[in-house]
Amino acid sequence: MNTFSQFNIKVESQAFEGDKIKMSRILNREIVVHHFKLEDSKVKSFQEKGTGKCLHLQISFDNRKHVVFTSSTGLIEVIQKIPENGFPFSTTIVEENDRYLFT
Numbered sequence: 001m002n003t004f005s006q007f008n009i010k011v012e013s014q015a016f017e018g019d020k021i022k023m024s025r026i027l028n029r030e031i032v033v034h035h036f037k038l039e040d041s042k043v044k045s046f047q048e049k050g051t052g053k054c055l056h057l058q059i060s061f062d063n064r065k066h067v068v069f070t071s072s073t074g075l076i077e078v079i080q081k082i083p084e085n086g087f088p089f090s091t092t093i094v095e096e097n098d099r100y101l102f103t
Contacts, residue, residue, distance in 0.1 A: 018065035032060040072100040
């Protein structure tokens with residue numbers, strides 16, 4: 001019988017650390033973004049508008065790691081343009097004209 005270790009399968013995605021935090025708790029406050037990933041949104045209303053994607057952000061805030069989830073088109077478009085060697089970076093997320101933006 002085979003053992004799992006014989007398959008030599010390595011985990012490719014990194015698990016995010018920390019508690020989930022609402023966007024409203026970090027708005028207009030400096031955070032550090034460590035990593036991100038994009039997945040198809042599981043929320044039906046988000047699937048029907050915008051990109052249909054959910055952005056997962058691994059952040060540090062108040063010296064603790066957290067995870068933020070958002071379907072913000074503005075944040076999704078911009079974060080994909082940041083080079084891999086640009087992480088981590090500090091930023092503030094602001095709400096402008098009903099959109100979230102990195103500053």
